[in-house]
Amino acid sequence: MTQSVIVTLLVLTVIKAVPIIYAALGGVISERSGVINIGLEGMMVAGAFSSVVISFYLSPALGTTVGPLVGLLVGVAIGALIGWILGIAATKFKVDQIVAGIGINLICTGGAAYGLVLVFNQPGASSQVPALGGPNLPLFDLHAGAVALLAVAFVCALGLSWLIYKTPWGLRVQACGENPHAVKSAGLDPLKARLLAVTISGALAGLGGAFLSIGELNIYSDGMTAGRGFIALAAVIFGRWTPWGATGAAIFFGFFEALQYVLQGHVAWLPADAMQALPYVAALVALAGITGRVRAPAADGVPF
Amino acid sequence: MKPALRILSGPAGTLLLVVVMMSVVMIVAGSTPWAGFGALFGGALGGPHELAETLAQTTALLFPALGICLAFRAGLFNIGAEGQLLLGGLAAGALGANFTGPGWLAVPMILAAGIVGGGLWGALAGWMKSRFNANEIISTLMLNYVAISIANYLVAGPLKSPLATGAETAPLPASSWLPTLIPDTRLTIALLIAVGIAALLQFVFARTVFGYELRALGEAPEAARRNHVDINRLTWMAMGLSGAIAGLGGAAIVAGELHRFNTQLSPGYGFTAIAVALVGDLHPLWICLAAFGFGILEAGGLAMQASAGVPKDAIHLIEGIIILVLAAKRFVSTRVEVPAV
Numbered sequence: 020m021t022q023s024v025i026v027t028l029l030v031l032t033v034i035k036a037v038p039i040i041y042a043a044l045g046g047v048i049s050e051r052s053g054v055i056n057i058g059l060e061g062m063m064v065a066g067a068f069s070s071v072v073i074s075f076y077l078s079p080a081l082g083t084t085v086g087p088l089v090g091l092l093v094g095v096a097i098g099a100l101i102g103w104i105l106g107i108a109a110t111k112f113k114v115d116q117i118v119a120g121i122g123i124n125l126i127c128t129g130g131a132a133y134g135l136v137l138v139f140n141q142p143g144a145s146s147q148v149p150a151l152g153g154p155n156l157p158l159f160d161l162h163a164g165a166v167a168l169l170a171v172a173f174v175c176a177l178g179l180s181w182l183i184y185k186t187p188w189g190l191r192v193q194a195c196g197e198n199p200h201a202v203k204s205a206g207l208d209p210l211k212a213r214l215l216a217v218t219i220s221g222a223l224a225g226l227g228g229a230f231l232s233i234g235e236l237n238i239y240s241d242g243m244t245a246g247r248g249f250i251a252l253a254a255v256i257f258g259r260w261t262p263w264g265a266t267g268a269a270i271f272f273g274f275f276e277a278l279q280y281v282l283q284g285h286v287a288w289l290p291a292d293a294m295q296a297l298p299y300v301a302a303l304v305a306l307a308g309i310t311g312r313v314r315a316p317a318a319d320g321v322p323f
Numbered sequence: 324m325k326p327a328l329r330i331l332s333g334p335a336g337t338l339l340l341v342v343v344m345m346s347v348v349m350i351v352a353g354s355t356p357w358a359g360f361g362a363l364f365g366g367a368l369g370g371p372h373e374l375a376e377t378l379a380q381t382t383a384l385l386f387p388a389l390g391i392c393l394a395f396r397a398g399l400f401n402i403g404a405e406g407q408l409l410l411g412g413l414a415a416g417a418l419g420a421n422f423t424g425p426g427w428l429a430v431p432m433i434l435a436a437g438i439v440g441g442g443l444w445g446a447l448a449g450w451m452k453s454r455f456n457a458n459e460i461i462s463t464l465m466l467n468y469v470a471i472s473i474a475n476y477l478v479a480g481p482l483k484s485p486l487a488t489g490a491e492t493a494p495l496p497a498s499s500w501l502p503t504l505i506p507d508t509r510l511t512i513a514l515l516i517a518v519g520i521a522a523l524l525q526f527v528f529a530r531t532v533f534g535y536e537l538r539a540l541g542e543a544p545e546a547a548r549r550n551h552v553d554i555n556r557l558t559w560m561a562m563g564l565s566g567a568i569a570g571l572g573g574a575a576i577v578a579g580e581l582h583r584f585n586t587q588l589s590p591g592y593g594f595t596a597i598a599v600a601l602v603g604d605l606h607p608l609w610i611c612l613a614a615f616g617f618g619i620l621e622a623g624g625l626a627m628q629a630s631a632g633v634p635k636d637a638i639h640l641i642e643g644i645i646i647l648v649l650a651a652k653r654f655v656s657t658r659v660e661v662p663a664v
Contacts, residue, residue: 057460104647114650117460118402121597122646129639136634139354249464256458290480296472301464306462309457 036273057120060248098225366626386572403463405593411570416584441570447561
């Protein structure tokens with residue numbers, strides 16, 4: 020491989036990893052608080068779709084710099100709202116978190132497909148909308164706004180790490196994931212901590228989705244998240260429920276996604292369909308390969 | 324609770340909620356509930372052909388929903404029915420196109436191929452769970468994507484019919500087709516097979532040791548373990564059987580409707596089936612009823628989209644809300660103060 024191919028592979032790895040990093044960080048905070056967030060995929064869809072819609076409506080009025088930026092913020096807010104709904108279901112109504120997550124995913128994918136027809140008057144994909152702007156950076160072949168989101172992902176990992184390990188609230192979240200009854204005995208409300216954690220989780224997943232639609236691309240299409248929310252869940256486990264571990268795992272999965280694009284031009288013997296399956300196979304192998312060496316938070320997925 | 328409230332919190336309340344939400348999505352889409360429901364029910368139940376199409380959709384949803392039911396009852400969240408259905412259909416299509424034995428054997432062999440194809444794919448996730456403790460929610464979802472890649476590769480390459488322009492297997496000879504229940508429709512005897520499996524599943528849950536162990540694994544895994552239930556064996560068997568039922572559904576579509584395999588086999592039956600199984604409260608006979616309800620929505624949804632201009636995808640939005648509401652309602656109706664452990 021020439022040097023340029025290696026550079027392309029590395030850069031593409033980061034680009035492909037970033038949406039998974041955001042969702043995986045969301046998975047970490049949620050599961051650390053004791054709520055399994057199967058709805059990450061749906062929250063990514065909600066973020067991706069709503070940011071495109073906002074950019075479509077507001078960019079003509081606000082300009083192509085501010086419009087997508089507002090879209091990004093709304094994508095995060097909608098993700099947070101969906102996270103909050105899952106949080107309410109998981110805390111106030113004590114629903115089976117997995118069932119609720121499955122419901123959330125249906126709501127978001129169905130809602131986006133329905134919304135596509137209402138807003139853009141066509142099924143399947145939106146029309147092109149203004150994406151996050153700035154000068155095009157040649158190394159990444161992305162606009163500066165999207166490249167900034169690459170950096171923000173690592174800032175988020177840093178911030179989440181600080182939040183979980185260094186703040187009283189973070190310690191409380193950890194306790195909620197291990198033994199919510201102890202938290203209750205200490206006179207604190209574990210449900211409140213869980214609700215906020217799942218809301219943050221949704222915001223992060225929404226941000227990951229928005230990066231896909233108006234960062235890396237300038238369009239929303241049905242199925243564009245392609246299971247990344249679930250790959251992120253695998254990254255959470257592979258990363259042992261820690262922010263940096265999950266980030267590393269997301270980069271690992273991003274590498275395999277990048278690899279398929281790089282290989283497609285250079286390797287003739289491997290069929291394209293096999294390359295497309297690479298990231299999913301990588302997640303499967305990773306999931307199976309860490310047997311017995313990881314332990315989930317004790318009260319992960321257990322309603323309180 | 325007041326009587327009116329009690330009625331609302333039951334199935335009638337759920338039905339009312341569906342009607343209200345459907346009305347909202349119809350109005351938002353610029354139509355009226357009158358036009359929307361008219362198109363929906365006209366398209367689903369308006370005549371023998373419409374009813375046949377609705378029942379064909381019911382059948383397509385019922386197989387994977389029953390498979391999902393089996394796994395969920397054992398506490399295994401199999402969300403890979405879509406991939407299992409696809410590979411069941413692939414195995415059925417591959418065998419059906421090349422079958423040379425006696426004619427009467429063709430249909431049973433094709434259906435058996437579907438069972439094996441879907442069953443192996445399900446058992447793979449079960450084995451990963453029992454051997455490596457790999458979370459089955461993630462693995463089955465990942466396996467869906469891998470299944471699509473496998474199917475895409477095989478129908479575009481090794482299994483591609485030399486005569487076909489698109490990516491599909493060679494057509495099945497007419498002797499291998501499933502008999503139709505109403506001529507010139509997609510409704511075949513697969514519906515009867517599916518209902519038969521529902522009854523069988525009900526019997527297994529209620530009357531057999533295996534069914535009892537499955538339920539024990541789902542409801543009280545620790546108790547099951549202490550009573551020497553072989554959890555590893557049960558896990559891959561439950562996932563394998565779950566996949567087998569979904570795979571049989573794929574084979575039924577191949578032998579009954581498409582008469583060949585291509586990757587457009589399923590527009591997401593395996594995912595909608597999760598909603599069917601949950602709305603049916605993981606109870607095989609209720610699931611039959613739920614599948615019929617969803618069959619109406621799926622078949623009528625197309626008519627609603629075409630003649631009332633309400634996007635069909637709104638139905639999935641509503642399915643998701645129903646799942647959330649039902650899950651929350653279960654809590655509200657069984658609310659008792661449980662002392663902290």
